[in-house]
Amino acid sequence: MLGTAGVMRSVIARDLTLAWRRKADVFVAVLFFVIVASLFPLGIGPEPQLLRAIGPGVVWVAALLASMLALSRLFAADYADGTLEQMLLAATPLSIIVIAKVIAHWIAANIPLVLIGPLLGLQFGLPGDALAVLALALALGTPSLSLIGAIGAALTLGLRGGGVLLALLVLPLYAPVLILGSLAVEATAAGLAAQPYLLLLAAMSLAALSLAPWAIAAALRISHE
């Protein structure tokens, strides 16, 4: 018999292997992140004061969109080739497998965003300590993006126009993460403490971790009935 931890390990390992063998997909999402963030100065003008003011928000919005873009891949391939059916019939509770899948997805799709984020912040002239907080805020906030987004991905599985629908379902729910994440960076840039925002981001990710897997599992079962 294989324990829960063993199943989680093999699912995470499998998804990471797959992501590794399809590096291009990850790369495209990161590129998208960079391009979206780089378009804003073109639209707004190169005035440094202004760019510094909008920087945190722009990087966060771009991270939100890039994270969402990757979501449609989360279950789609498993759905198409029948692996998801096997997961639904697994000996391990589906919510556990779902957690493993979201963890793997977060590592493959969101850690690159955490790493690239500060670089983009640099483009907007954010000071050094704000860049560090930006990376930290992204690291603490993106897990809730993946978890909440996975609910939307599961609900829209196999639907026509699924990608746009996913955006409509998920983006309003991303608002709190966006607000707290940007505030954390802005507070640091203004010389205030970022800690409360970071703690709240972490709290939200933990709350999402405890609640979202049930919703994702339920949504996956519904999409297979």
Next chain:
Amino acid sequence: MSSATREALPQGITWFKYAAPQTFFPLAGALAPWFAAIAVVLFVAGLYIGFFVAPTDAQQGEAYRIIFIHVPAAWMSMLIYLVMAFWAGVGLAFNTRLSHMMASALAPTGALFTFLALWTGALWGKPTWGTWWAWDARMTSELLLLFLYFGFMALQAAIDDPRRADKAGAVLALVGVINIPIIYFSVKWWNTLHQGASVSLKSAPTMATTMLTGMLVMVFACWAYAIAAALWRVRCIILERERRSDWVRDYLGAGR
């Protein structure tokens, strides 16, 4: 739940009887006109009090009178989402089709009130704050709420199988209802921290008794309207879903 087990439910609980679309259909048909009539009477009374009886506000002049529509609409928009999520939860827990139909029937009414609240808010904002749209905490949350309603309706519309549409919508409604307070408080916080643009609704005038009366009458009018609209819409949904069944054929045949 299979139909066999549904029939086996204890006979003693009579209101379970109304959980069957077939029995609820005539009940909804009988109740809806009454609620519609109550809504009309209360709307006329409330608007009369609001526009003619209530005194003119010292600071805002006549423009403030839009609150008689704006405030009830805003309350209803949030309340209906809660009720919708409640029925969605009941539907998921007990697998009652009617609860899901009720949730779907409520969504358009909720979206309408949300839209109305935003629109009247803009109309109120122009003369009082000099701008159509301020990124005020309540307006912003209301806008996000509108997106949640649209998401719910779009998801149900995108799924062909009604059973799957019901359940998927229900999961989304429950996720939304957990998120609404988080969204509201984060937006409120965001708003207070970005000073400048914020225009506090707390500067609204202290309410005279007639204003309060008018407001309450309007709230009840909106309630009655929402119930009537939901009942009528749920009747349409029942007919559409059950059009294959004998009783609907009989009903439609008799009406012809």
Next chain:
Amino acid sequence: MLEVFGLGCSRGERVLFRGVSFKLEARGLLHVAGANGSGKTSLLRILCGLGAADAGEVRWRGEPIRALRESYWRELVYMGHANALKDDLSATENLLLACALAGRAATPAAAAPALDAFGLAACAHLPVRALSQGQKRRATLARLALSMQAPLWILDEPLAALDVAAVRYLEDVLLAYADGGGSVIFTTHQDAAIGSRVPQRVDLDAAAC
């Protein structure tokens, strides 16, 4: 072992079947027959607990599978229409993951004979995308060789895309499994006899409306 009472299923407006009932004992073979679109796959999905039935109930060892959930799935092997293989992974990796999901720890050393038995020894390390349709099906079926102790197999079109030799081998596997106490439910358009045994039969064309 598996008891089915009055199952009914519909797709949208169309009623697929109604009143399907049967019992399957240990060592039993059950052939679900029916024309294209008669609801064979839907029936198998309901039997697994994936699909929802309009009416009726499925019981495993006397208990409804809705209540059993994971403890039923632990005893069940289901193979759907789709192969449940990842194109980017090798046959061995796919097989190991399938075993992990079924809650069984398996090592590459245990996987090798299973793949070998289905004639995949030479290409076990290749990404599945390089295999032919029949080879992919074999890679999926190799899981059966590692699941002999699971009491129930539900197989959707297990013979599809297989060549004559592979069909014969699979029949041997099914017979050996049934002799060992297992029960099999399968669909096929081909000759229903499995080796020397004539399976029990459920005809969905007869249950159609």
